[in-house]
Amino acid sequence: MTSPAVSVLIPTRNRLPLLERTLRSVVGQTIGASEIEVVVVNDGGESPAQLLRGQELRAALIETPGTGQVPARALALQAARAERIALLDDDDTWEPDHLERLLAALGDGRGLVCSWGSLDLYRSGDLVERRSFHPEFHPGLLRRTNPILASSVVYRRSLHDQLGGFDPALPYYWDWDWYLRVQSCARITMLPRQTVRVRVNLDGGNTSDPGNPAIAANLALLCRKHDLGTLPVHNFLSALDQGSLWSAGGEP
Secondary structure: OOOOOEEEEEEEOOOHHHHHHHHHHHHOOOOOHHHEEEEEEEEOOOOOHHHHHOOOOEEEEEEEOOOOHHHHHHHHHHHOOOOEEEEOOOOOEEOOOHHHHHHHHHOOOOOEEEEEEEEEEEEOOEEEEEEEEOOOOOHHHHHOOOOOOHHHOEEEOHHHHHHOOOOOOOOOOHHHHHHHHHHOOOOEEEEEEEEEEEEEEOOOOOOOOOOOHHHHHHHHHHHHHHOOOOOOOOOHHHHOOOHHHHOOOOOO
16 A cells, blocks of 8 residues: 555544544545545544544544543654644544645645634534634744644654654643744744634633643743743633734744
């Protein structure tokens, strides 16, 4: 069997209906399902094995007893066979041309490519609002806030050879930490096109919920690691209403 063009890393836990929706958006990609490898890590929840058998995908499933999302992503990365890596959360979806556009933008480069998206706000299971998330990316922005939706990211796995894996000490900010590390040695390109939809649960329970008391401590750890100073606790949704986070410049 030929190697896939891209490996999609999906950690999941007890979200089978949402995962099915996510996988349908992968199957519907314009590059064709045969070019895509999906690596799903079930992090201690109900097994999605039957769900995966029902999809027209090249899929690998890893079962764990529940070690957390960062170790789960590390296992998915270890199992991935493609040189190009795409990240996707189990409750987010892609527009049909997402992979085609981002892989073309990545080309033979060694950097990281991402795109704009929407924040789909749900309450009691119903979509109540859709907000566009389209920051004007500049290198200094990463020292103020995380402007990159994880489910929009594609990059070459060779970056991990140089920089190591995702940091398990940052379960809430592993992605922001990864982008800062990538930016230290490679270019980050944001495509001005909305290709991903990110589900936000207004009822709570998001790993980026500012009301979670563990998040402030994890943000402080990230700030110390990268010498970012003191930053306010925020997530993608609340950041939209904090204009000072998006101003040009390097230091906060």
